Amino acid sequence: MLTTRANLSVPMLTSLSSATVTGANHSSQCHSNRSLSVQFHSTVLTTRANLSVPVRTEDEPLVEDDVAFDSESERNADPCTSSSCKWPSLRTGKSTCPTSSSREVSIIERGLFSFHDVSCIRFVKRTSQRDYINIQSLNGCYSYIGRRGSSQNLSLQRSGCVYHDTVQHELLHALGFHHEQKRSDRDQYIRVRLENVISGTEHNFDKVNTLNQGTSYDYGSVMHYSKYAFSKNNQPTMEAIPDSSVKFGHATEMSSKDIQRLNSLYKCYTAQISHTDISVIQRLLKYRKFKTS
Numbered sequence: 001m002l003t004t005r006a007n008l009s010v011p012m013l014t015s016l017s018s019a020t021v022t023g024a025n026h027s028s029q030c031h032s033n034r035s036l037s038v039q040f041h042s043t044v045l046t047t048r049a050n051l052s053v054p055v056r057t058e059d060e061p062l063v064e065d066d067v068a069f070d071s072e073s074e075r076n077a078d079p080c081t082s083s084s085c086k087w088p089s090l091r092t093g094k095s096t097c098p099t100s101s102s103r104e105v106s107i108i109e110r111g112l113f114s115f116h117d118v119s120c121i122r123f124v125k126r127t128s129q130r131d132y133i134n135i136q137s138l139n140g141c142y143s144y145i146g147r148r149g150s151s152q153n154l155s156l157q158r159s160g161c162v163y164h165d166t167v168q169h170e171l172l173h174a175l176g177f178h179h180e181q182k183r184s185d186r187d188q189y190i191r192v193r194l195e196n197v198i199s200g201t202e203h204n205f206d207k208v209n210t211l212n213q214g215t216s217y218d219y220g221s222v223m224h225y226s227k228y229a230f231s232k233n234n235q236p237t238m239e240a241i242p243d244s245s246v247k248f249g250h251a252t253e254m255s256s257k258d259i260q261r262l263n264s265l266y267k268c269y270t271a272q273i274s275h276t277d278i279s280v281i282q283r284l285l286k287y288r289k290f291k292t293s
Helices: 042-051 102-118 164-174 256-265 275-292
Strands: 062-064 067-069 122-124 132-136 141-143 151-156 190-192 238-240
Touching: 102 122, 102 164, 102 256, 141 164, 151 164
Parallel strands: 067 141, 132 151
Antiparallel strands: 062 067, 141 151, 190 238
């Protein structure tokens, strides 16, 4: 049996006015009312959206792939391993969007609420909380790693970023998690082919100390990029080892290990959860999604 504690606040989009959540905060700027393609997975779409950004504005942070930094000194370290970047209990976030389409708001809301179903993270309406995530349609898809303090931007650009798995992916960054392929133990599971990587983007394959929470490498993580990420010649930039036929970078939602890591980091469980428990939850969520679609 799974038991969780509703002890975190993170921003939640409940309407087109301000909203928050237990743990993080989220504000969404206007997204156009356009039909959204689902033929590509979010990691591919995120990479394409970010590569298409010519120049970022002066008030935007430094961005490596979809991870934001305030300075160059932060580039090679995961701040969550050296200091506390978790969202504390009863903190909330903000989410505003005066002219977003109802479809895009619904997609973002669904991504936010999906954390409620599998963890103790709660997105709630912001009132006067000091720390919160400000979700906007800026240039590309990106987020800081973990809580930064005060308002922090999370960008979901209207063209290319408003998808369920992309929302989950960026929110997991904001909650403290890095990309799966950057794990310090990744060389046991994938081989990086730098000869196929676009010149100047090699840093996206640097290893960092990450919050693995005792879980094994996860090819099915929503935080794992595809084998062709940043390819300059349509050849793989990453290959699974020892079995190169293993697929990765195709997740459409958080995996069981993503959920397990999240709950472990935020100490959501009062009882130990098994992989069976998580699988049952995921099946129920998919059934509910089917019944309401």
